[in-house]
Amino acid sequence: MRKWMNFINKDNSMHKSVFCNQSLGKEKAGGMTMALSINKILIFLLLSSLIVVGCSGIERKTDKAVKVAELAFRDDKKQPNIEAGLIQVYLPGDFKVEEEHDNNLILKSDNQAYILFVNPNENEDSSVLFLAIKEQGDKYLVLHSFQNDDKFGFITIKELAEDKYELALGIGGVKLTTETDKDQIKHDAKQMMEIVSSVPQK
16 A cells, blocks of 8 residues: 555656646746747837938938028029130039030039039029929929029939948039938038129029
């Protein structure tokens, strides 16, 4: 009888041991699943915050670019200091004319190239260039216009690649385009609007 009771007790102990091990296994598995879920959530939140910071960063830069461009548009104090072909224009000291054509100039400052286009059939209050850009249907970060009593201006910014943007400034029938980065975009916008506003039009 004692042998039988001992066997039963041993058997119960074995069952308890198996049950405990199974329970512990489930708890460990549950803990691992929860840890993995928390890790996934943390990674998702981190990526989301990086995306938001990146988007808000370029938005701040483009907002500042629009503001300085509009100020330069309304200031309009620069006068032409060179004549290239049929085009008279103000160029800052570090700019030079690389190529001359009838209706456009290729400009360069350091390693940055600019294309200045002039439509002699349009005057300062023309919106033809701006409307043509809008009709292209491209996706722009900025497609903004300014206007006063006698002239019409605009700024467009389009993303080309990571941290590379096409920047264009125009007044009437004159447009200046370049490729820049987000840290330079505000400076370029101001300088380019000064150049554009200096070109005499009808």
